[in-house]
Amino acid sequence: MYCVLSSQDGETISIHIPFKGEFPRARSYRPQVRHNLTVPLNTMSTTITTLPTPATTILKLRPSEQNKTEEESYRYAHLLPHFAQDHYPPLTPFEHVDPGHRALSHPNPRSFLDNATVVQLTPNLGSEVHGVNLATLSDDGRDQLALEVARRGLVVFRDQHEFIDRGPEFYKAWGRHFGRLHIHPTSGHPEGYPEIHLVYRDANSTFNFEVDESITTTMWHSDVSYELQPPGLTTFFLLSQPETGGDTLFTSQVSTLRKLSPQFVAFLRTLKAVHSGVEQANFSRSGKRGGIVRREPVENVHPVVRKHPVTGEEALYVNRQFTRRIVGLKREESETLLKFLYDHIDKSGDNQARVKWQPGTVVLWDNRITAHSAIIDYKDSRERRHGARITPQAERPVGDLIV
Numbered sequence: 364m365y366c367v368l369s370s371q372d373g374e375t376i377s378i379h380i381p382f383k384g385e386f387p388r389a390r391s392y393r394p395q396v397r398h399n400l401t402v403p404l405n406t407m408s409t410t411i412t413t414l415p416t417p418a419t420t421i422l423k424l425r426p427s428e429q430n431k432t433e434e435e436s437y438r439y440a441h442l443l444p445h446f447a448q449d450h451y452p453p454l455t456p457f458e459h460v461d462p463g464h465r466a467l468s469h470p471n472p473r474s475f476l477d478n479a480t481v482v483q484l485t486p487n488l489g490s491e492v493h494g495v496n497l498a499t500l501s502d503d504g505r506d507q508l509a510l511e512v513a514r515r516g517l518v519v520f521r522d523q524h525e526f527i528d529r530g531p532e533f534y535k536a537w538g539r540h541f542g543r544l545h546i547h548p549t550s551g552h553p554e555g556y557p558e559i560h561l562v563y564r565d566a567n568s569t570f571n572f573e574v575d576e577s578i579t580t581t582m583w584h585s586d587v588s589y590e591l592q593p594p595g596l597t598t599f600f601l602l603s604q605p606e607t608g609g610d611t612l613f614t615s616q617v618s619t620l621r622k623l624s625p626q627f628v629a630f631l632r633t634l635k636a637v638h639s640g641v642e643q644a645n646f647s648r649s650g651k652r653g654g655i656v657r658r659e660p661v662e663n664v665h666p667v668v669r670k671h672p673v674t675g676e677e678a679l680y681v682n683r684q685f686t687r688r689i690v691g692l693k694r695e696e697s698e699t700l701l702k703f704l705y706d707h708i709d710k711s712g713d714n715q716a717r718v719k720w721q722p723g724t725v726v727l728w729d730n731r732i733t734a735h736s737a738i739i740d741y742k743d744s745r746e747r748r749h750g751a752r753i754t755p756q757a758e759r760p761v762g763d764l765i766v
Contacts, residue, residue: 386651439602442531442751444551444561449516451658456591457483457543461759463510466503473511475504488615488733489517489716497725498533505540508727509596513673517613519718523725526543527600531556534598534753542755545587548640548658550646554750557657560752562737564747577756580739583614583708584684585730586754589640591663594730595757603721603749608741611718614734616678618714619707620668628677632762634667635690636681636701644687664690666762671731678732679704680760708734731757 437443466472478496490511497520500508526533531553538544544558551561577669586594592604601609606684620628644660667689669680683705689697728735 378688391449394718436548436605439749442553442559442561442602442749444563445554446551446655447557447657448655449557449657451546451548451657454555454590454592455660457756459542459592459595459756461509461513461595461673461757462506462541463513466506466510467673469503469507472507475500475507476511480601483515484517484716487618488515488613488714489519489718490515491519491521493521496525497537498525498529500766502540508682509541510673512596512727512729513671513732516615516617517716517718517726517728518726520727521721522723523600524723526725527602527723531559534559534619538598538753538755540755542757543595545590545594545756546657547587547754548660549643549656558753560754562748562750562752564739564742565747565749581709581736582684583612583613583734583736584682585616585703585734586752587640587679588665588680588682588730589638589661589663590683590756591661591755592759593665594754596727596755597730598727598753599750600725601720601722601748601750603747604722605741605744605748606748608738608744609748610738610740610761611720612715612736612738613718613728614708614711614715615732616680616693616708616733616734617676619711620677620679622707622711622714631679632666634692635664635762636667637662637664637687637690638685639687643660662687665760668762669731669760670762672758672761676732679708679729681705682734683708731760 401474471477475495476492479492482491483489485492497508502573508518513527535544535558538558541659545560546557547560551563552559553561560696605683620631638661640660641662644656647654647656667679667681670677681701681704687700689700692700718724
């Protein structure tokens with residue numbers, strides 16, 4: 364508290380007097396609050412004026428207003444999930460030409476990596492690449508990229524900020540090089556760009572196909588394998604990520620098949636399985652994930668063992684998320700066989716690779732010969748994980764393809 368002493372001849376003296384305690388708090392104060400006391404001090408008439416420090420009023424935003432402010436300041440707010448009320452007709456068959464075929468005739472089909480540093484993640488699955496700018500890759504380089512991903516199953520590119528920041532029009536042009544772009548029937552997408560599939564979770568919401576009733580968030584799958592022509596080469600990157608956690612697991616379905624005995628593989632080659640999108644659609648119809656079903660769900664039959672159209676490698680093609688039953692087997696036989704195959708995929712750590720996300724990372728994988736699972740281990744941190752996927756479709760799975 365400060366005291367101002369005023370004499371009769373107009374002289375003033377300011378004295379600081381320690382004051383313990385608080386002035387009553389209110390929502391606001393007048394600019395000054397004066398308490399005037401006249402005290403005789405010899406011949407001086409003294410006026411003591413106390414000038415309390417004005418209280419600071421902090422206004423807190425309502426949660427909805429705070430979220431809106433955070434979204435407006437978020438660098439990738441224009442790529443947040445949007446759920447349009449559009450409805451799409453069934454997908455129609457098309458002829459797919461894999462760009463990896465063109466790279467086979469190149470004198471050096473890995474020349475796009477000539478100035479790059481390449482480290483294998485595991486002997487049979489995955490490579491990490493530094494020194495390649497995907498945003499400026501030529502058509503010839505993209506063909507070679509498709510072949511490299513087909514051979515390694517998974518390729519991780521670091522330092523791809525330019526690629527990520529080029530935006531959705533570039534994403535679409537990039538994806539079309541590798542096939543017809545798939546529009547997901549239930550997921551969110553950036554407004555005006557249904558071809559870009561988004562994954563999203565933050566402190567207040569999730570727009571992912573997540574099952575909370577399980578003891579684990581691991582759910583191995585090959586993307587939308589229920590389509591007649593499921594995806595081939597797929598591109599995925601995170602726009603925002605937790606400080607730690609949120610990694611992605613991958614497994615080689617070529618290696619999982621090779622681990623099985625020749626006699627058992629020969630039996631699997633004779634089988635086909637039903638892949639269904641019904642459960643995923645019903646999940647959205649229940650009001651979750653945005654509550655939108657843009658295209659009626661489908662079920663399609665695919666071989667249990669499929670061949671890659673470029674490399675000729677065989678891969679196991681069943682996954683826990685979308686495969687429902689083996690055609691021609693009784694229910695108990697089908698359930699027993701699928702449970703064995705799912706357990707084999709789950710437990711085969713020697714066939715798997717784990718991608719730890721860093722800013723600027725772009726990951727490409729071949730959905731025909733791999734399976735993957737997100738790891739949702741960051742819920743308690745309440746951090747945002749926001750990713751975009753570019754998903755070109757490929758050929759209809761075939762089990763007896765001659766390469």
